[in-house]
Amino acid sequence: MQKNRELIKIFHGPQHPGITGNMSIELDLLGETIKGAKTHVGYLHRGFEKLVERRTIIQAFTIVCRICVPEPDPNEENFARAIENLAGIEISEKAKYIRTMVLEMARLSSLMLWMGGQSGSIGLGTIGQWSIYDRDLILDLFEELTGGRVYHMYIYPGGVRRELPDGFLGRLSQLLDHLEKRLPLYDNVFFENSTFKKRAIGVGVVNRDEALRNGYVGQVLRGCGIKRDVRRDNPYLVYEKLDFEIPTFDGCDVYARAMVRRQEIRESIKILRQVIEQMPTEGAIMQKIPKHRKFKIPKDDTFVAVESARGEYGFYMAGDGTEQIRRMQVKGPSLIHGFTLLENLLVDEELSNVALIMNSLGICPPEIER
């Protein structure tokens, strides 16, 4: 093969441990070097956007969280906020705090999962076992709060569905103490690990100007030293009242993106501590909304977005004056990162770096095929 200097074609995924979900990358290889890459999706198309159009709000609400498996809550928040915008519903201060808490817990959970995937992509499997254990502790609290571990169906138009259980904030605080104690451990075995540094520094370098122009988001931008975060730039819920930093690193490579995430775990813990401290003790968690069969959405449209653990995550939504949504379209980070960015970034990289680069971009295929 190398002797003849001919290209060979291989498919990286959909059944590959280094692929973050059901997705395939068609690679043209010259030896171990990638000369062309093409992303293929369609292995997990469930047609959520179509299904939503034929359901009432409460029926649609149960499926939107399933659009992205590792991080379902931004879907719930976007869905609820888009409907609230269209229907003119203002939620209570307490509901805003609880939603912020849920979104930050989801961010922590997703970053822990990412750490497992990224470390696994270079053979550091043990780290994944530890971080997934810590993620499970967060899921325990989610189960207590919402009844579900992965899919929560908790954030509903008008507020949230259940009151905080007695002592919940105390248990959350204890969990944050535990996670903070674990962070130096993760630094030693992963972020400061020489194996990871050797593999990640200078790999998957994103062009800074393209990052802004092509609409890249999240850690891809912040890993290029560009301070962009929806929570600060286009604030929602109670983020304006909270004190937190937007970490940036200048490397533009896999390592810079990992270091951004490392710092984001700390910032997320900081946010949660403030939420616990400022959480209103009184107030309704749910506004009065029409009964679900009479909950009509005015004929209008809107666009809302949150900062998910992987970057800006938006929903376009149009109502038509009936109980059903005329159109709900998801805008996640993965579509642009998985096609426009990944296909270019892989060219001239080594085959062994495919999983590493893909993980660093925060691509979630289920969210492409919503």
Add this chain to the structure above:
Amino acid sequence: MIKILKKHYEIEEKGERLFKIYIKKEDLLKTIDFISLSSNFMTLSQISCADWIEDEIFTLNYILTTEKRDKNLMVETNIPRIESKLPTLLNIFPQAEVMERDLHEMYGIDFIGNHTLYDFALEDWKEIPPLRREFDTLKYVNEQFDFRAGREDNKDVKAEIKRRRAEAKRLKNAKK
């Protein structure tokens, strides 16, 4: 920034940080080009489409975002549902390629100048593009797939609820 655009377009303020303009489909390319060069709305965040079958139109919204990512501008245009065509934005925004491919597959819209409008998430799809309103998901499923064995006694949920309610009412009346 918005002031510059206000000189040229009628802008609807949909929120503190969300704006909208309405344009004709013929003006799409020059409008987006003008906005991306002359204002701070320098990147394309999403191309969304809604099917208004009763009006025989598709409504497309090109959502542009500022360099600081603090404001969004929706550029809305309508196109007929039959022989729906629009120019591609590929030469302005590379990310438009995959967004247009997605919409071509789901609605059958042709984006003139985009040569990669091949399969996206569906493979060898021969039916009506699935996000068009006239595509009936349930009918498609019933025609294409067989139900798993053991579900022969499946009941229609709505009919069953109705039957049970009527039965409960009948028993209640009988007790009286």
